[in-house]
Amino acid sequence: MAEPTVIVSKRAGYRILTLNRPDRLNAFNETMHDELRLAIEDAERDETCRSLLLTGAGRGFCAGQDLSDRLARPGEQVVLGGTLEAHYNPLVRKLRALPIPVVCAVNGVAAGAGCNLALACDIVIAAHSAAFVQSFARVGLVPDSGGTWILPRLIGMARARGLALLAEGLPADKAEHWGLIWKAVADGALMNEAEKICQQFANAPTYGLSLIKRALDTAMTNSLDQQLDLERDFQRMASLSPDYTEGVRAFMEKRKPNFTGAKGKLE
Ligand code: T3D
Numbered sequence: 001m002a003e004p005t006v007i008v009s010k011r012a013g014y015r016i017l018t019l020n021r022p023d024r025l026n027a028f029n030e031t032m033h034d035e036l037r038l039a040i041e042d043a044e045r046d047e048t049c050r051s052l053l054l055t056g057a058g059r060g061f062c063a064g065q066d067l068s069d070r071l072a073r074p075g076e077q078v079v080l081g082g083t084l085e086a087h088y089n090p091l092v093r094k095l096r097a098l099p100i101p102v103v104c105a106v107n108g109v110a111a112g113a114g115c116n117l118a119l120a121c122d123i124v125i126a127a128h129s130a131a132f133v134q135s136f137a138r139v140g141l142v143p144d145s146g147g148t149w150i151l152p153r154l155i156g157m158a159r160a161r162g163l164a165l166l167a168e169g170l171p172a173d174k175a176e177h178w179g180l181i182w183k184a185v186a187d188g189a190l191m192n193e194a195e196k197i198c199q200q201f202a203n204a205p206t207y208g209l210s211l212i213k214r215a216l217d218t219a220m221t222n223s224l225d226q227q228l229d230l231e232r233d234f235q236r237m238a239s240l241s242p243d244y245t246e247g248v249r250a251f252m253e254k255r256k257p258n259f260t261g262a263k264g265k266l267e
Helices: 030-045 082-097 113-119 135-139 147-155 157-166 172-178 187-202 206-219 224-239 242-252
Strands: 006-011 014-019 052-056 060-062 102-106 109-111 123-127 131-133 169-171 183-185
Touching (some): 014 030, 014 187, 030 082, 052 060, 060 113, 082 113, 102 187, 113 123, 123 187, 131 172, 169 172, 206 242
Parallel strands (some): 014 052, 052 102, 102 123, 109 131, 123 183
Antiparallel strands (some): 006 014
């Protein structure tokens, strides 16, 4: 039997999804797209799964599209767009819309769509030896998978232009310093740190976190007035969740809250 291109490891309260084509630095082919989609959908159906951890096998995180699937024969013209429509765009939309937080442990180089896949996750931590490369311009392409949207929002237009137009690798430490990622950690500590975050999420008020995700995403395009109204509505929704009641009770009783992650009554 062929090796899975995505390895799923189930933990108490979260799942680890490991991209597994290490000889190609975990570049995407159709099979890996399909297996990743199924793994995410399966996790979504599991109510005990309260966060996802995405990482890569071997020395790289993900090198984007497998270019060996894109080599034109003499006289042939390869026309792109279909795979973005069918796979990359739904993947980014799915990660942003998931009602649980997604942690990305960038274990090595993240290039092309692999870089933007990492940046679509909610918390990105990276090994010191990792690097982020908007490698598209090296092969005559345009940053995709949300790259042109997320880069200026995270690091400002000047740095976004530099990364996209020069296609230079950005080391993990500098990525942290620029605000592209949450933090860079020692290589040997990466998975431990990432799993600690997932363990925190496994005991968190998951429904409230899902509203935070949604509120921060809409903040990118809403006016202040729209966002204030949304915060009012989301606060109302959060307050109807059992975790809010428990959170306040636990605070008053000076004990740790026991959050179930259950939804509020308004959804
Ligand atoms: O439908 C569509 O196509 C549109 C969607 C586009 C999305 C995209 O992601 S386009 C961008 C595609 N990705 C790239 O252009 C990145 C290509 N890779 C690199 O530039 C470099 O490999 C890295 C900067 C990521 C890492 O460099 P380095 O020196 O650490 O490793 P390496 O030696 O280049 O790669 C190691 C092996 O992985 C090597 O194979 P070998 O020689 O050991 O047999 C290399 O060919 C292979 N590899 C790396 N990236 C890819 C790949 N094989 C196929 N596709 C790759 N993207």
